[in-house]
Amino acid sequence: xxxxxxxxxxGGGASKRRMPWRLRNEGLVENRPVLDFITHxxxxxxxxxxxxxxxxxxxxxxxxxxxxxxxxMPLVPGPHLIENYREAWTRGAGNSTAPVGHMMFNSLVTxxxxxxxxxxxxxxxxxxxxxxxxxxxNFFFWMIFVTLMLPVEVRILPTYKxxxxxxxxxxxxxxxxxLIASATATFLFRQFFLTIPEExxxxxxxxxxxPMRFFWxxxxxxxxxxxxxxxxxxxxxxxxxxxxxLIATTREDYYTVVIGIKRMIAGGGEASVEWHLVMATAIxxxxxPAVVVILMQRWFVKGLVDTEK
Amino acid sequence: xxxRVAFRSRWLPYVLVAPQLAITIVFFFWPASxxxxxxxxxxxxxxxxxxFVGLDNFVxxxxxxxxxxxxxxxxxxxxxxxxxxxxxxxxxxxxxxxxLRFAGMYKTLLxxxxxxxxxxxxxxxxxxxxxxxxxxxxxxxGFGVAWDPLLVSRxxxxxxxxxxxxxxxxxxxLFFLAGLQSIPKSxxxxxxxxxxxPGRRFWxxxxxxxxxxxxxxxxxxxxxxxxxxxxIIDAATGGGPGSATEILVYKVYKDGFKALDLGSSAAxxxxxMAIVIGLTIVQFRYVERRVQY
Numbered sequence: 001x002x003x004x005x006x007x008x009x010x011g012g013g014a015s016k017r018r019m020p021w022r023l024r025n026e027g028l029v030e031n032r033p034v035l036d037f038i039t040h041x042x043x044x045x046x047x048x049x050x051x052x053x054x055x056x057x058x059x060x061x062x063x064x065x066x067x068x069x070x071x072x073m074p075l076v077p078g079p080h081l082i083e084n085y086r087e088a089w090t091r092g093a094g095n096s097t098a099p100v101g102h103m104m105f106n107s108l109v110t111x112x113x114x115x116x117x118x119x120x121x122x123x124x125x126x127x128x129x130x131x132x133x134x135x136x137x138n139f140f141f142w143m144i145f146v147t148l149m150l151p152v153e154v155r156i157l158p159t160y161k162x163x164x165x166x167x168x169x170x171x172x173x174x175x176x177x178x179l180i181a182s183a184t185a186t187f188l189f190r191q192f193f194l195t196i197p198e199e200x201x202x203x204x205x206x207x208x209x210x211p212m213r214f215f216w217x218x219x220x221x222x223x224x225x226x227x228x229x230x231x232x233x234x235x236x237x238x239x240x241x242x243x244x245x246l247i248a249t250t251r252e253d254y255y256t257v258v259i260g261i262k263r264m265i266a267g268g269g270e271a272s273v274e275w276h277l278v279m280a281t282a283i284x285x286x287x288x289p290a291v292v293v294i295l296m297q298r299w300f301v302k303g304l305v306d307t308e309k
Numbered sequence: 310x311x312x313r314v315a316f317r318s319r320w321l322p323y324v325l326v327a328p329q330l331a332i333t334i335v336f337f338f339w340p341a342s343x344x345x346x347x348x349x350x351x352x353x354x355x356x357x358x359x360x361f362v363g364l365d366n367f368v369x370x371x372x373x374x375x376x377x378x379x380x381x382x383x384x385x386x387x388x389x390x391x392x393x394x395x396x397x398x399x400x401x402x403x404x405x406x407x408x409l410r411f412a413g414m415y416k417t418l419l420x421x422x423x424x425x426x427x428x429x430x431x432x433x434x435x436x437x438x439x440x441x442x443x444x445x446x447x448x449x450x451g452f453g454v455a456w457d458p459l460l461v462s463r464x465x466x467x468x469x470x471x472x473x474x475x476x477x478x479x480x481x482x483l484f485f486l487a488g489l490q491s492i493p494k495s496x497x498x499x500x501x502x503x504x505x506x507p508g509r510r511f512w513x514x515x516x517x518x519x520x521x522x523x524x525x526x527x528x529x530x531x532x533x534x535x536x537x538x539x540x541i542i543d544a545a546t547g548g549g550p551g552s553a554t555e556i557l558v559y560k561v562y563k564d565g566f567k568a569l570d571l572g573s574s575a576a577x578x579x580x581x582m583a584i585v586i587g588l589t590i591v592q593f594r595y596v597e598r599r600v601q602y
Contacts, residue, residue: 035507039404040411046401047418050478053433054425056444060436072447121329128325133315140326147337148589151536153558154581157565157574158340158347166335178336186329201316211316240426242540247566258426262544265432275436282429289424297417301483304423 054286061085061280068275084280093277096263098252100281106175107239107256108288113176114238115231122185123223127215129186130193131201148183152244160247170251179237179244184307185230191306192226193219229303232296236289257285341582347575366576375552376560376577383556386470387534394474394530395481395523402485403511416486423479427472427540434472435545438464458546462553465546469554472541477533481526488522489515528592535584557581 056075060068063078087093089101128134129141152159159178168174196219204214245256255263264278293300351362370376405415422430437445440457449456458464492515500510516523539558542548548555548563555563561581565574 035407039407042404043401043408043411043415046397046404047415050419050422050475053430053437053475056437057433069442071442072444073442075444121332125326125329128322131316132318132322132325134322137322140330143338144329144333147333150337150341150582150585153536153539154561154578154585155337155340155344156562157571157578158343159336160566161343162335162340177332181329181332181336205316211318211321214316236424240424240428242426242428242543243562246543258428258540261432262428265435265544275442278432279436282432285429286425289426290421293421293424294417297420300420304480304483305487 054283057279057282060276061283063276065274065276068279080276084276085284088277088280088284092260093264093274093281096252096255096260098255098260098263100257100260100284102253103255103257103260104284104288106172106254107258107285109172110175110241110245110256111235111238111288113172114179114241115234117176117180118182118185118234119227119230121180122189123220123227126186126189126193127219130190131211131214144183144186146183147181148187152179156243156247163248168248170249170254172254174248175245175254175256176238178248179241185234188226188230188306189223192223196222225299225302226306228296229299229306231303232292232300233303233307235292239289257281261285344575344578344582347571348579350572350575352571362572366572367580370573370576370580378552379555379557379560382552382554383535386466386473386538386554386556387531389466389470390473390477390534390538391527391530393470394477395485395526397474398478398481399485399523401478402482402489403515405482405486406489412486416483419482420479422476425476427476427538428544430476431469431472431541431544434468434475438468438471460550462550465550465554469538469541469545472545473534473538476541477530481530484522484526485519488519492518525592528588532585532588535588536581 056073059075059077060073061084062081063074064080067074067078090099092098092100125140125144129137163169163174163178166174168177200218201214204218209217239256240258241256242258242262245254246259246262249255249259261278261281264281265273348366349361349363351360351365352358401415401419405412405419408415425433435443435458437443438456438458440446440459446456455461456464458468496514496518497510500514505513535556536558538556539562542554542556542559543562546554548559552560557577558581561574561577564570564577568574
């Protein structure tokens with residue numbers, strides 16, 4: 001969406017460059033040094049406040065249970081980092097005996113299946129809708145389009161019933177399939193395919209390439225950037241799922257790490273919560289998606305902008 | 310909107326759309342239609358007897374003070390999340406836009422909270438605000454303010470709003486920054502020559518030109534507060550204390566899964582569907598209008 005406004009309003013990237021006169025005529029504009037100082041002060045403060053909860057979480061994951069309970073807890077990391085993480089990884093914590101290592105594996109499987117599954121089925125259906133003329137095309141397109149409107153939270157109970165009737169509770173299929181149904185990716189690919197020059201399909205036809213050959217040799221390679229952008233967004237989406245894994249799993253073997261954390265603090269009195277291990281789990285749970293966002297920042301931003309139409 | 314060159318095949322397109330359609334029908338249309346059917350039925354918790362009751366479930370809902378209270382909670386929650394989430398990220402974006410060559414660095418430092426799961430964010434803030442061991446709670450009490458989000462409604466609302474805003478700030482920030490960077494610098498410089506100070510320029514030029522982004526984010530934030538914050542509510546407060554933080558989505562879940570009142574839960578789902586569809590239409594209308602200029 002921002003793409004539209006950018007080209008529409010500014011008419012190109014030239015406006016990004018600051019005019020040289022602005023640097024010279026300081027009296028005309030404003031007192032730059034003071035404003036620059038405020039700028040960086042506000043931003044550094046903002047970054048610090050936003051990072052603070054994670055810093056405290058990290059500190060809490062490196063100290064003993066007793067030190068966490070002493071109010072106020074220390075604000076410098078302690079020496080118990082390795083043992084806390086090892087304990088959480090292999091034993092779990094508090095009321096949940098599922099080892100975090102196994103839950104991380106479940107989260108990884110869920111996130112990958114959701115991301116790859118969505119991308120795969122959307123590439124195929126968008127290809128069909130853009131490159132073929134067939135009677136039910138508009139009807140199918142409309143059917144997929146409607147799914148944009150209803151998040152899983154809204155239709156949770158009947159979905160649960162259907163998955164349970166299909167015997168898919170406590171399975172990876174049950175965890176992932178209901179979340180693969182979404183129109184965002186199909187839309188994105190459709191938009192992108194419409195920008196592929198007609199000549200390419202024409203040339204492929206003249207050369208005698210069938211539609212699937214064209215799909216694999218031209219369309220898929222050209223979609224690489226869109227696929228990467230979408231993968232980042234959907235991986236985070238899948239990893240961070242909460243409500244659906246919460247009700248679709250009853251056995252600890254299938255817990256994902258996000259709901260594992262909730263189980264660790266649920267039930268039982270305050271005292272039984274092993275906060276130092278819960279906090280170690282929280283750090284582990286946010287690490288993979290955070291790394292993906294930071295390392296693949298360019299695709300992440302593109303994905304966010306693209307998936308919002 | 311259409312390709313001139315199209316492949317022809319009697320069966321291939323159907324095979325290609327089949328996986329997506331199958332999943333959409335089984336996990337989308339079927340449950341959604343179930344919800345609509347159940348919303349006009351009364352079922353006992355064991356599913357033995359089912360009775361058609363027309364719109365009784367809806368009538369009952371709108372006469373139910375708990376449901377109306379949940380509407381009010383959702384409204385307050387959404388307004389707070391949208392207001393604070395958007396104004397804080399706008400401030401950060403305005404300064405990041407000023408920071409010029411450091412903008413990229415600040416962007417990296419501000420976008421990662423998006424990656425943190427809502428439930429994890431809730432647990433983090435629950436820990437910080439925990440009345441007995443939370444460090445922020447300790448500071449608040451240091452100012453002589455009573456604080457207990459586990460017992461006091463207002464404090465619980467503060468907890469979930471803070472967690473929700475924290476989680477959403479990076480998203481708003483990215484879109485505001487993109488919006489700001491697309492404003493032609495020549496306009497701002499022209500105003501500067503005419504003697505407008507930074508504050509005046511912000512209110513009379515930057516903010517009006519940013520209104521498409523602001524409006525878009527407003528819709529996104531309301532949708533976020535209405536639907537995506539379920540995990541925050543469930544992990545941080547469980548709708549409590551009492552039903553002080555019981556937003557509509559949480560009530561659907563609670564009435565359906567805990568109270569096993571299927572008819573009421575389904576009717577609530579249908580009402581929520583209507584709200585999402587309404588919001589989506591607003592969003593699309595506006596997107597289309599924007600594409601034209």
